Amino acid sequence: MKDSNVFLIKDFVDNNITESTVKVETTKLVAKFQEDIKKLDDDDFIEIMISCFIPDIYRDNGKKEKLYTKLSEVIVGEWWKRLGGEFIIPTKKSGTEDVELINGNISVVCDAKIFRLGRSQKAPNVKDFLKLASVKTWMDNLVKRYSQNGKIQKAIGGMVTYSSLHEWEGESEVYLECTNKDTPVVMLPYEILALLLKYKSKFKVRDLMQMWDYEKLFNNATKSKVKYWKVIDGFLVDLLDISEDNYYKEIQSYRESIIISVKEYEKIISKEIDDNINEIISKLNSFEKIEEVREYAKESLDSFVNKQHYDYIDRIKKFRKY
Template identity: 50%
Template sequence: MNLNNVFYFKNIVDAIYPDENRDAVDIQKVVARVKENIKSLSDNDFSEVMIYCFIPDLYSGMGKKEKLFTKLTELMVGEWWRRMSGSYNLPTKKSRTEDVELIYKNESIACDVKVFRLGRSQKAPNVKDFLKLASVQLWIKNLNQSYADKGIKRHAIGGLVTYSSLHEWESNSEVYTECTNQNTHVVMLPYEVLALFLKYKNQFDVQKFLNIWDYNGNYVATSSNKNKYWSYIKKSICNVISISASTYENEIKQYHSNILLAVKEYRKIIQDTVDTARKAISKDMDRFKDIESLKNYAIDEIEKRDNATALNYLKHIDDFRTYRE
């Protein structure tokens, strides 16, 4: 694990915004610069950037840092597709549009890019926040209308949601019903699966990958059953990249092991913040040396106040961010 890859986007964002009080930058200019720089990464390094991608927990919610980080994550998925021999568009106006338009010859996919904090208060996001089928339907409709208006012979075949598998649902869920809808074909793939496709990209044609969206031809049945959804996806992946089920499982387990190493690094940042605050509190309480019990009490109480959010993040990471193989 390369820490430069773990914190690839964090390092970029933190260099631009050492704190939230800085003036807002032109996000499009930053994206354009990173778009060129990220091409220099090897496929292996780039895959690490993908699978280790989490919004730093200490970023302000919807602040300048988070907004830039999120946009760079969308670029990341576009770059993945470019490395897969496709092309992509990043819409500059986000209203009523997909995050990334993934293009391969005369077909395209409307992609919704998800990136989360490790310390969020739920194991998995709310389904309505993760996937809005009506929105994907609208994106597909708008893409196809745009192609027609421009005289482009291309067709949007469905949607793709990319996300961290550490935020996967533990059991059956409406999200799997949405992802097996017979009218609008939406596939959800975690970042380690994207990395797996990239690793084996020389063993298959992208057209074969796009066949995963052929729910009718592949006899995909609508179901909220998690195992049924993943049975279809795993079988499709093995078929596309020509590997056995056991090889697939071993590859994914290795990705998961590496992801958990990265989680420790993210967790360390929060813990260091907690520890630094505690040291500052201790120093501030030195004047109470003659009343040791009062000092200890004051440290504990002030720590609870100043570190409430960070301590919650640590608890959520410990409770939710692990794999149950």
């Protein structure tokens, strides 16, 4: 696992914008990033894809986080293209998918999920992960867009890509949603995307798209994580023409690489802590009088203890007026 791959997206973001950048040229940066990743071989690309986590040191909903998220969508699109398909990242976000995955006149609407490693929950809320009504809207809007241009395109379902480190432990409504025959949505973690890319010579994209034929795949909708993965894993074992034992060994190998990348992310957080401590020490050493130290301590504790209260006042002044 190369450090340069683990942090490739982060380095791209950090080298091109700051939180104080007045206007982020997202379209230009996305195009530049696309050209950069086209040059990578599949092995390097896989390491980048399975290491895709929003850096915890980024400001929540800040400019860096938003660009990082957009670039992760490019990664999913490029993955599909390397399999042999085409992709489109819609510029209009309202009522549209993150990425349209295309094979001829058939499309899948994809929601590319990435998360912070330090988020407060093991798994996200189901409603934040998947809304079947939204997927159905995306599918309908996609068909309509093509129809308005005189083309016929079939949307066969949705896909959610995500990190399995953020998956649910047992039964969940998410598996019920992902086994719904009316709106087929496949959820696949990035290590399975990696495995599909590794064995891309063994199948055609049209064969992979049979995974959305839920009438054949699932007898009934289920909340069971075990039942969902038994069906999906079984389909993929047959598609890739490898033994079940080798399939799970490959998945485990990718997960071991993911844990290596997690350790690297922990290091940048630890470095941030060390830098902050050194800055505090340097500031304390600059004081000559005890009164200065007391004033510094008062201001620091005030900003820490009362941060939420100051935020309340700022929001009241900003929003609660006529």
